[in-house]
Structures are given as structure tokens and as C-alpha cells.
Amino acid sequence: xxxxxxxxxxxxxxxxxxxxxxxxxxxxxxxxxxxxxxxxxxxxxxxxxxxxxxxxxxxxxxxxxxxxxxxxxxxxxxxxxxxxxxxxxxxxxxxxxxxxxxxxxxxxxxxxxxxxxxxxxxxxxxxxxxxxxxxxxxxxxxxxxxxxxxxxxxxxxxxxxxxxxxxxxxxxxxxxxxxxxxxxxxxxxxxxxxx
Amino acid sequence: xxxxxxxxxxxxxxxxxxxxxxxxxxxxxxxxxxxxxxxxxxxxxxxxxxxxxxxxxxxxxxxxxxxxxxxxxxxxxxxxxxxxxxxxxxxxxxxxxxxxxxxxxxxxxxxxxxxxxxxxxxxxxxxxxxxxxxxxxxxxxxxxxxxxxxxxxxxxxxxxxxxxxxxxxxxxxxxxxxxxxxxxxxxxxxxxxxxxxxxxxxxxxxxxxxxxxxxxxxxxxxxxxxxxxxxxxxxxxxxxxxxxxxxxxxxxxxxxxxxxxxxxxxxxxxxxxxxxxxxxxxxxxxxxxxxxxxxxxxxxxxxxxxxxxxxxxxxxxxxxxxxxxxxxxxxxxxxxxxxxxxxxxxxxxxxxxxxxxxxxxxxxxxxxxxxxxxxxxxxxxxxxxxxxxxxxxxxxxxxxxxxxxxxxxxxxxxxxxxxxxxxxxxxxxxxxxxxxxxxxxxxxxxxxxxxxxxxxxxxxxxxxxx
Numbered sequence: 200x201x202x203x204x205x206x207x208x209x210x211x212x213x214x215x216x217x218x219x220x221x222x223x224x225x226x227x228x229x230x231x232x233x234x235x236x237x238x239x240x241x242x243x244x245x246x247x248x249x250x251x252x253x254x255x256x257x258x259x260x261x262x263x264x265x266x267x268x269x270x271x272x273x274x275x276x277x278x279x280x281x282x283x284x285x286x287x288x289x290x291x292x293x294x295x296x297x298x299x300x301x302x303x304x305x306x307x308x309x310x311x312x313x314x315x316x317x318x319x320x321x322x323x324x325x326x327x328x329x330x331x332x333x334x335x336x337x338x339x340x341x342x343x344x345x346x347x348x349x350x351x352x353x354x355x356x357x358x359x360x361x362x363x364x365x366x367x368x369x370x371x372x373x374x375x376x377x378x379x380x381x382x383x384x385x386x387x388x389x390x391x392x393x394x
Numbered sequence: 395x396x397x398x399x400x401x402x403x404x405x406x407x408x409x410x411x412x413x414x415x416x417x418x419x420x421x422x423x424x425x426x427x428x429x430x431x432x433x434x435x436x437x438x439x440x441x442x443x444x445x446x447x448x449x450x451x452x453x454x455x456x457x458x459x460x461x462x463x464x465x466x467x468x469x470x471x472x473x474x475x476x477x478x479x480x481x482x483x484x485x486x487x488x489x490x491x492x493x494x495x496x497x498x499x500x501x502x503x504x505x506x507x508x509x510x511x512x513x514x515x516x517x518x519x520x521x522x523x524x525x526x527x528x529x530x531x532x533x534x535x536x537x538x539x540x541x542x543x544x545x546x547x548x549x550x551x552x553x554x555x556x557x558x559x560x561x562x563x564x565x566x567x568x569x570x571x572x573x574x575x576x577x578x579x580x581x582x583x584x585x586x587x588x589x590x591x592x593x594x595x596x597x598x599x600x601x602x603x604x605x606x607x608x609x610x611x612x613x614x615x616x617x618x619x620x621x622x623x624x625x626x627x628x629x630x631x632x633x634x635x636x637x638x639x640x641x642x643x644x645x646x647x648x649x650x651x652x653x654x655x656x657x658x659x660x661x662x663x664x665x666x667x668x669x670x671x672x673x674x675x676x677x678x679x680x681x682x683x684x685x686x687x688x689x690x691x692x693x694x695x696x697x698x699x700x701x702x703x704x705x706x707x708x709x710x711x712x713x714x715x716x717x718x719x720x721x722x723x724x725x726x727x728x729x730x731x732x733x734x735x736x737x738x739x740x741x742x743x744x745x746x747x748x749x750x751x752x753x754x755x756x757x758x759x760x761x762x763x764x765x766x767x768x769x770x771x772x773x774x775x776x777x778x779x780x781x782x783x784x785x786x787x788x789x790x791x792x793x794x795x796x797x798x799x800x801x802x803x804x805x806x807x808x809x810x811x812x813x814x815x816x817x818x819x820x821x822x823x824x825x826x827x828x829x830x831x832x833x834x835x836x837x838x839x840x841x842x843x844x845x846x847x848x849x850x851x852x853x854x855x856x857x858x859x860x
Contacts, residue, residue, distance in 0.1 A: 268565055270476050287483040294486075302487050313536050318489055344491030370852040375859070389488050 231338060234301075234351040234388045241282070241303060241386060246358050249278040254359045265361070277365070279305055300391050305355060307384030309374035311366065315384075319343065325352035326385050333382060340392070348389040355384040434509035437518050438698055439794070442680065446687045450508065458503060465502040468678060468686075472558070472795075479559040496528040497521070517798055523550060539844045552801060552822040553841045561804035561814070567845035573813030575834070580811035581763040583775045586786040587669075588636050593784055597668060602642055607634045614640040618656060627719035642668070665712045671780055672791045673712070679792035681710045694734045705734040724756060727767035735768075742830035743768060766811075772797070774806045800827075815842045 253275055257265050266274035286303050293300055308326050310316045317323040325337035329352055337352040357363045363377040377383055421430050429444050436444045443449050452460040466473065474481055485499045498504040507520040514520050524545035534541040548554045555562055591597050591604055609625055628634050643660045657664065662685060666673035677686035684692045691709035694701035708714060715730035732740060743749050748766035755765030772793045779785045796802040800821045808817035819835035820826055826835055
């Protein structure tokens with residue numbers, strides 16, 4: 200778990216450093232490029248965790264289980280939980296460094312946890328768009344509370360057998376016929392903007 | 395004549411005003427006790443430290459952020475996952491902005507306002523009890539079993555706990571379905587301290603290597619008097635058996651070569667030099683929280699619960715329960731508690747099955763860990779992460795950690811010996827609690843029934859899909 204968090208933190212730091220270098224060259228980074236860079240890191244880290252840690256140790260080597268109650272069951276956290284723990288860690292760190300401000304979450308039209316269903320207009324439109332248009336991302340702006348955000352939504356595709364088998368079997372899953380390669384949800388990244 | 399009388403009363407009035415001004419100003423500036431200015435009585439949790447306003451308010455009375463930081467300073471460890479199912483991070487995501495407009499879940503003092511005794515519930519809650527509705531108003535659509543349930547029954551029925559829901563979540567209930575009231579293997583875990591000393595980096599290994607000591611090893615200076623009783627108490631204690639000498643407690647640790655000062659009556663700080671976590675937790679609970687705030691030690695006369703007449707002026711420190719030199723863990727687990735506590739639950743203990751089991755264990759008529767003392771439940775042996783890489787079974791010296799709401803006692807205590815359903819029902823039965831669990835619960839909480847139905851529904855669906 201610590202390794203996973205470190206990977207995420209390292210990845211985000213690298214992305215921000217890269218974006219900063221780019222910013223020095225042109226004085227600014229387009230916000231869409233920033234969101235795309237963040238997503239590239241987040242998506243890569245989670246795919247690596249899913250395939251090289253969960254997929255290998257749970258499915259292939261069968262030495263440990265992965266469980267949503269990973270502390271009680273002394274098991275690996277599920278990839279979606281690892282992703283969320285990273286998001287919460289980022290939120291905590293941003294509280295100490297407001298100059299770096301963004302948030303991200305994993306949502307779905309077919310969420311196991313109903314709290315991860317789309318809520319805002321952009322989320323509802325975006326998740327439908329990426330499900331209807333495989334391979335495309337969705338970009339929008341929205342105002343939540345008193346703050347305006349650039350909101351980017353990226354398709355989250357089932358990359359490994361463990362992704363689809365777990366969702367299809369879960370008692371709280373509203374969809375039980377996912378297939379590998381299908382869009383199962385979306386990664387929502389928000390960056391606050393002026394205005 | 396009338397003018398003279400008026401002048402006289404004016405003079406008296408001015409004198410009285412001046413006396414009051416001096417009194418209040420003195421209390422405000424120099425007095426330690428500021429309760430005179432308190433707008434309303436404090437909760438049971440904080441009443442002991444009421445004279446230390448700065449413990450919560452720091453240096454301002456209108457800065458909400460400072461007050462919340464004070465909450466976190468003492469309660470922060472429990473406000474993180476997995477101990478809190480609604481931690482702050484859950485609400486900082488911008489997508490929850492609409493929810494925060496209904497109820498500001500980012501700040502402790504949204505739901506826990508002090509000095510409001512008329513609206514404060516036992517848990518310290520000052521919001522209306524149906525607060526769950528703000529975010530879960532559609533629960534009946536998602537969970538048909540919850541249809542027609544009132545939102546003021548979410549927590550009061552013993553089904554949900556906003557913060558620590560660890561023993562009440564559905565999959566945990568399913569895991570413990572159909573357990574007997576008394577488990578076949580009913581035994582409490584053993585403490586781990588001496589066995590893990592090598593891994594406790596803060597332990598002074600080089601000064602006090604772990605080995606049995608004898609009276610010949612005593613390292614007190616020659617000019618310091620001792621008695622046979624003191625020496626024998628120490629010799630029979632766990633301290634002498636593990637290399638803990640007189641100087642470990644009586645002499646301040648010093649890095650220079652000069653001998654450090656001899657302390658006649660070491661306080662909790664001396665204990666903390668080896669038992670850091672135990673003392674930290676002690677100072678978080680009702681017994682030690684005044685010491686944490688730099689106040690004098692708690693005394694039973696300050697308590698809101700009934701206490702024995704003989705104990706009222708006893709100061710509560712580590713030695714109050716453990717007794718200097720002897721460090722008798724058996725006495726500390728029952729006799730020390732009943733020496734002060736004089737309420738119906740405490741007085742009923744010696745008529746309970748738990749006490750029968752305790753006596754059997756002390757008479758070596760049953761296995762270690764099968765007896766149930768006061769401490770077994772109120773200062774349980776828990777697996778605690780003492781660092782990122784080490785957890786050990788230790789006594790939770792914060793007696794308040796699992797007390798309110800009492801479902802927190804289920805995981806740390808009850809299910810070591812009892813089935814989950816029996817535990818939930820028992821903790822919901824106030825009469826049974828008052829009689830110290832001497833009998834069976836007369837109340838049934840339906841959470842296990844709902845979990846059972848949920849589980850059966852899933853099994854049937856899985857079967858039909860196959």
C-alpha cells in the first residue's frame with residue numbers, strides 16, 4: 200500500500216515537474232495539457248498496480264487475496280481503493296500547499312458504491328459521452344459551490360480479467376456483463392480556474 | 395438631606411462596581427480557573443478541563459479554525475480511515491460542494507458545539523439526530539429494506555455509527571452471522587511489550603538490557619533510603635524481571651556523564667520514557683486528560699459519576715492504579731477501579747458472570763485470558779500500530795476510546811468471546827448494562843436480520859445467474 204502511494208506521489212510529482220518545465224519554456228501550460236498529464240500518470244500507476252501487483256499475486260501466483268475490506272481481511276486493497284487513497288492523500292497535501300490545486304475521483308454510470316455515481320451536470324454528460332464514444336475524452340467547465348472548475352473526464356477501461364470479474368460478481372454492482380476492453384467508468388479530474 | 399443620601403448610595407454603588415471589576419479582571423488575567431466566564435456547562439467529555447479555555451480556544455474565542463485544530467489535536471488519530479467512515483477527506487472533493495451547503499461536514503464543530511447542555515446528546519452531538527438525511531435521503535431507493543425507517547433511528551437503533559462503523563457495516567455483519575452467544579474459543583489476547591522490546595527503538599536498551607535483576611543489582615545511590623517492602627515489591631514486579639532498575643524511574647535520563655537528579659516520586663513522565671504509547675493514551679482519557687492540559691491531576695471529587703467517599707481526594711496518576719514498585723496488574727484491573735467507581739454498573743460487577751470468570755482465572759482454575767475484569771472491557775488489549783511498521787497488543791489506557799457510542803466496544807472487546815448478534819443486542823440493552831451484563835439481552839436489533847436477508851438475496855441471485 201505504501202509502495203502504491205509512493206508510486207502515485209512520484210508519478211504526480213514527475214507530471215507536475217514536466218508541466219512546470221514546459222511552463223518555463225512557454226510561460227504557461229494549457230489547462231487541458233495539465234489535466235491530460237495528470238491522467239496519464241494516474242492511469243499508468245493504476246494499470247501497473249492492477250496488472251503487476253493484484254493480477255500477478257492474486258490471480259497468477261495466488262499468494263494473497265484482494266478485498267474491499269483489506270484491513271480486516273489482511274488483503275491487498277482493490278485498485279479502485281488504491282486510486283481513491285491516492286486522491287485523498289493528494290487532497291490532504293493540497294491543504295498544506297494550495298498553489299498546487301486539483302482533485303480527482305473514479306466514477307461510473309454503474310457504480311458498486313452509489314456515492315460514485317455521477318452527481319453534477321458535467322459528470323452525467325461526461326460519463327455518458329465517454330461510454331458512447333470509446334476512446335474519446337470529455338472536457339467541460341462547471342461551477343461547484345463558489346468555485347469554477349475545468350473538468351476533464353477520461354474513459355476508464357477494464358484492463359485485466361480481475362477488473363471485470365470482480366465488478367460482474369459484486370453483490371452491489373448494477374451491471375454484471377462487463378467485458379475486458381469496455382468502458383467501465385471514468386476518471387474525473389478537476390482543476391480550479393478563475394472566473 | 396435627600397442630596398446627601400443620593401451621594402451616599404452613589405458612593406456605595408461605585409465601590410461595588412469597582413469591587414466587581416477588580417474581581418472579574420483578576421479572574422480573567424491571573425486566575426487559572428476561567429469557568430466564571432463560561433457561557434454554558436461543558437459536556438461530560440470536556441468538563442474536567444473547563445478551566446483551561448485555551449485547550450480548545452487557543453488564543454482566540456472567535457476563531458473556528460483554531461477550535462477545530464484543537465479538536466484534531468486530541469481526537470485526530472480516530473478521525474482517519476479505517477476508524478472513521480466519514481473522514482474530512484471524503485468531503486473535500488469539489489463534487490460534494492452541494493452537500494457542504496446543507497451541512498458543513500468539514501468542521502467538527504458543525505455537529506459538536508460545546509457549552510450547549512440543553513441540546514447536547516450523550517455522544518456530544520448537537521445536530522438534530524436525523525442529520526443523515528442531508529446526504530442519504532434516497533436510501534430507501536437503494537436499500538428497499540430501509541423503506542419507512544425514520545432518519546432519527548439511523549444511529550439510535552444501534553445500526554449505524556457516523557464515525558466508527560467498523561463493527562456495523564453489512565459485510566462485517568454477514569461474516570459474523572449465526573454465531574452462538576458464547577464463542578467456543580473465548581479468550582482475550584495477551585499483552586505484547588517485553589517480547590517486542592528489541593523492536594521498540596525508543597526503549598533505552600543500552601542502559602537497561604532485558605535480563606532478570608536481583609536485590610544485588612539495585613542501583614540506587616547509597617544515600618537514598620529504601621525499605622524491605624519496597625525492595626520486595628520491586629523484586630516481584632515485571633520491572634525487575636526485565637531489567638528495569640531503580641534509576642529507570644527515579645533518575646532523569648541524561649546524556650552527559652554527570653549523575654542526574656534523583657526523583658523521589660516519579661510522575662507519568664517517568665513511565666512514558668518506556669511506556670510512551672500507554673501514557674499518551676492515558677492522557678487522552680478521563681483519567682489523565684487534565685495532565686495533558688497542564689492542569690493538576692484528576693481527582694474523583696471532580697467526576698460527574700458517583701465515586702466512593704474514601705477516594706474523592708485521590709490524585710489520578712499511573713501509580714494510582716498500578717501502585718508504585720509493585721505494579722500489580724491484577725489489582726489494577728479490578729480493585730483499583732472499584733476503589734473509586736461507585737455507580738450501579740460498577741457495583742454490579744462482583745455479581746456478574748464476568749467476575750466469576752475473573753476469579754477462576756486468578757485461582758489458576760482456568761486459562762489465562764478467560765477472566766473478565768473491569769479493564770478487560772474498559773481498557774482492552776488492542777492491536778495498535780505503534781509505528782508504520784510495528785503493531786503490538788497493548789492495553790488501551792484511554793478508557794473513553796470505546797465507550798461512547800458503545801458499539802465501539804464490539805470489536806475491541808465483545809467479539810473476543812461473544813457472537814456479534816448477542817453483542818449488538820446486549821450493548822443496546824440499558825438495563826442489562828446497568829446490571830453489568832448479568833443475564834441475556836431483552837432487546838433485539840434488526841441489523842443482523844437485514845444483513846442475513848441481503849446475503850440470502852445475493853446467494854439466490856448468484857445461483858440463478860449460474
